[in-house]
Amino acid sequence: MIWNHRVTRITIGLVLLAVAIVVLLPGLTGFTxxxxxxxxxxxxxxAPIDGMIAGDPLRVGAxxxxxxxLAEINNPRVNRAILASLQADQNTARDSVAALQKERDELTQLRDQLATRLEVYKNTTIANLERExxxxxxxxxxxxxxxxxxxxDLNRRLDLESKGILTQRMVDAARAAGAVTGGEVEISNLTVDQLQQRLDAVRQGIFVFGDGQNDVPYSRQRQDEVIVRINDLNSRIAENQTRATEVGKQLAQEENRIHxxxxxAAIAPFDGVVWSRNIVxxxxxxxxxxxxxxxxxxELYVDILVPEVDYDEIYPGLAAEVRLFGRADVFNGEVISVRGSSAVIxxxxxxxxxxxSTQRSARIRVRLEPxxxxxxxxxxCQVGRTVQVRFSKNGVGFDSAGLSKWVKSLWFSIF
Structure with a gap:
């Protein structure tokens, strides 16, 4: 029979050996x-805001x-109460400024009129005092x-009295008349000095009157009152202008907020593809x-499982080869993390x-090269597709370190 031929037996042996080599070679040269x-x-x-989707958002896979x-959102129900309140405050402040400025202008005209009247009164008073x-x-x-x-006359009467022509009584009368005229001269000089002082004071804007009279005319008093009122209005105008300016700043911020x-719009953070959407x-x-x-x-990753006994043989930075099921292309990758079977992922x-993971398998994450x-x-980007990953060993077969490790593991398992 053909099965008893030596060539047949040798051929079958070689085939079985080849099959054994094919089966065992991947395990000897690396990890799969x-x-x-x-x-x-x-x-x-x-969603960056509340509202309603406007238009058709990008479809899945785009x-x-x-x-x-990615999508546009409109919100016609924005609360504008604060904006209206700020606008009312600004308009009120501006209206107050306009009213206060109008009153100030009227008081300024009155002040000018009073100043004119005071100047006329001053000039008239100066002229009267000068005449006096x-x-x-x-x-x-x-x-x-x-x-x-x-x-x-006194000197003449003294001379005549010394000659006995006039009596002493007539001399005394002449002396008294001289005293009266001298006093009148002195009084007149003092009155002139007094009026000159008043004249100098009026020229400086100070009106000096007699007892019981005000030293400031009515025009000056009224003018002072008007000036005080104008200063008060200036303060209120500045206050309302400042208020209108600050409210304007708040108004601009509120308008920006409402806008x-x-x-x-929802914006794409990077180049990619729409994976899923929850809106229409x-x-x-x-x-x-x-x-x-x-x-x-x-960045694409490959998550795989390998027997945990090979945990120490796979480490971050180890090169890997990745093949998609159904494709012959091989993609290069690099291990970025190695975790045990019970690690929380x-x-x-x-x-x-x-x-x-249903067995004791280490979780390996490989980053694919671009x-x-x-x-x-x-x-x-082929996400979700099944792949196989292979890591190469440095040598083929069992070395002394590997054999020693296998013996120690077997000994630990038995005893």
């Missing part, structure tokens, strides 16, 4: 993962550029002349509601579900 998954992070785009508008001084000086001259006549709440045209949204998720294809920020996958937005 169980099924893994292409994964990537996504960004959650939330590629987006950084800064591109001139009249008194004439009287002084007359009194001096009369005093001179009285002195001459930002009336409409807003006309949807009502609330601030910070999730609108859509944008897949970040700038993050899932909220990743688009694909990570492989579920390739055409990063721009394959039409296929969501």
């Amino acid at each position: 993962s169980l099924d893994g998954t292409v994964n990537a992070r996504f960004a959650v785009v939330n 590629p987006v550029k950084e800064g591109q508008t 001084v001139e009249i008194l000086r004439k009287r002084v001259a007359v009194s001096q002349a009369q005093d001179l006549v009285a002195q001459v 930002s709440l009336e409409s807003a 045209n006309g949807s009502n949204v609330v601030l910070n509601n999730e609108l859509m998720r944008v897949l970040d294809c700038r 993050e899932t909220d920020s990743f688009a694909a579900t990570q492989p579920a 390739s055409f996958l990063n721009g394959d937005f039409g296929n969501f």
Whole structure:
């Protein structure tokens, strides 16, 4: 029979040996993962304001550029009560400024009129005092002349009295008349000095009157009252102008706030593809509601499982080869994290579900080097696709260190 031929037996032996080599060679030259998954992070785009979606938002699978508008939101129900209150306050302040300025202008005219009247009164008073001084000086001259006549008459009578012609009584009468005229001269000079002082005071704007009279005329008093009122109005005008300015600043800020709440746009944070969306045209949204998720294809990862016994053989920085199921292409990658089977993993920020561990398998995350996958937005950058990952060993076969490790592990398991 053919099975008894030596050539047949040798051929079958060689085939079995080849099969054994093919089966054992991958384990001798490296580590091959169980099924893994292409994964990537996504960004959650939330509603920037309350409102309603205007227009059709970008569909799922649509590629987006950084800064591109994803969806527009309009909010016609913005509260404008504060804006109306600020506008009313500003208008009130401006109206107050206008009314106060009008009153100030009227008082300024009255002040000018009073100043004119005061100037007329002052000039009239100065003219009257000057005439009075001139009249008194004439009287002084007359009194001096009369005093001179009285002195001459006294001297004549003294001379006649010494000759016995006149009596002593007539001399005394002449002496008394001289004293009267001398006193009148002195009184007239003092009156002139007094009027001159009043004249000098009036020229300086100080009106000096007699007892029981006010030293300030009515025009000056009224003018002082008007000036005080004008100063008060200036203070109130400045106060209302400052208030209007500050309210204007608040008004500008409130207008900007309302403008930002009336409409807003959800912006793409980076280049990627729309992974999912929760809105349609006309949807009502609330601030910070999730609108859509944008897949970040700038960095792609592969999450895989390997037997935990090989944990120490795989480390961050180790090169890896990745192959997608159904494709012959091999992509280069690099290990970025190695975790045990019981480690708590993050899932909220990743688009694909990570492989579920049912055995003692280490969780390995490999970052793929940039390739055409990063721009394959039409296929969501192949996220969620099944892959196999292989890590190469430094040598082939069992070395002394590996054999020693295997023996120690076996001994620990038995005893």
